[in-house]
Every structure is written in structure tokens, then in C-alpha cells.
Amino acid sequence: MKIGTKSLLFGAHQFILHPFFVFLSWWRQFGFPFNPRIWVAIIVHDWGYWGAEDIDGLEGKVHPVVGAKITRFLFGRDWLEFTLQHSRYFSKGRINKLCAADKGSLCFDHWLIYIPRILLSGEVYEFIKKEDTDTYFCVIMKAYRFWKMVKSAWIENKNLIKINEDFIL
Numbered sequence: 001m002k003i004g005t006k007s008l009l010f011g012a013h014q015f016i017l018h019p020f021f022v023f024l025s026w027w028r029q030f031g032f033p034f035n036p037r038i039w040v041a042i043i044v045h046d047w048g049y050w051g052a053e054d055i056d057g058l059e060g061k062v063h064p065v066v067g068a069k070i071t072r073f074l075f076g077r078d079w080l081e082f083t084l085q086h087s088r089y090f091s092k093g094r095i096n097k098l099c100a101a102d103k104g105s106l107c108f109d110h111w112l113i114y115i116p117r118i119l120l121s122g123e124v125y126e127f128i129k130k131e132d133t134d135t136y137f138c139v140i141m142k143a144y145r146f147w148k149m150v151k152s153a154w155i156e157n158k159n160l161i162k163i164n165e166d167f168i169l
């Protein structure tokens with residue numbers, strides 16, 4: 001099974017847990033999202049990982065395209081960009097609310113449920129640098145440090161991120 005598929009089924013982007021945490025992150029940062037189109041975008045935004053050979057590589061980078069096509073089909077062109085730009089690869093520095101909610105979702109994703117997922121899916125080896133001499137325990141500790149680093153980086157930088165005002169939401 002491809003790593004992108006594993007990620008969606010039981011990994012970092014697990015198709016129920018990850019959208020749930022993105023939803024909580026949106027709610028916390030911007031208030032309750034009353035527009036159901038936002039819910040749909042939150043649910044489908046990472047579906048493009050299905051069948052991807054990697055998470056941060058060539059195939060993983062374009063993962064927002066699938067979700068973006070779905071939201072464009074359902075709600076129109078503005079929603080293509082909204083979903084596409086949840087990824088910094090596509091947003092080119094124009095952070096939208098979905099991107100901010102997505103990146104902040106790790107603050108709600110506790111390490112006790114996040115680390116087992118990335119170990120199980122194998123994504124951990126994309127996120128940390130594994131030495132040949134590393135035991136499995138070392139890998140777990142590195143994964144924990146990775147989770148902590150990403151989480152604290154988000155908490156520290158949150159106020160510095162400028163949400164682009166010309167986005168529709």
C-alpha cells in the first residue's frame with residue numbers, strides 16, 4: 001500500500017481524525033464555521049494523498065489538487081483556490097484560513113494518538129532523519145521531538161501569520 005493511502009487510512013492525515021482536528025483548530029482560531037462548504041473543504045482537503053508515493057515529495061506536494069477539484073465541482077471556482085491553498089506549496093505565502101487551521105491542527109492532535117499513527121503508516125521516516133544505528137525506541141523519541149517542535153513552532157508563530165484579507169472567507 002502506498003504511503004499516501006496509509007496516511008489517509010490510519011496515518012497523520014487519517015480521514016476522520018485529521019479533519020476533526022482541523023475543524024477544532026478553525027473553531028478555536030476563527031470561531032465556529034457556520035458555512036457547511038467549509039466543512040466539506042475540511043473533510044476533502046487531503047484526499048489527494050490517496051495513492052501518493054510520498055508525503056512531502058513530488059507526488060505529495062500536489063495532494064491538494066483532488067480536494068480542490070471536488071470543492072470547485074460542488075461550490076465553484078473560488079473554492080478551488082480555497083482548498084488548493086491550504087498547502088504552502090500552492091499558497092505561495094498567501095495564507096488562507098484553511099491553511100492556518102490545517103497547520104494548527106497538530107495542537108489538538110495529541111502525541112499519544114499522533115505518534116502511533118505516523119509509526120504505523122511509515123510517515124515518521126519522512127519527518128525525521130533516521131540513522132542506521134537508531135533503535136525503534138530512538139525513532140519514537142525522534143518522532144516525539146518532531147511533534148513537539150512542530151507544535152511549539154506553530155504556537156510561537158501563530159500571531160505572525162497574516163491571513164490574506166482578499167480571501168473569500
Ligand SMILES: [Fe+2]
Pocket residue numbers: 045046063064086087102
Ligand atoms: Fe494537506
Ligand SMILES: [Fe+2]
Pocket residue numbers: 013018022045046102
Ligand atoms: Fe490537512
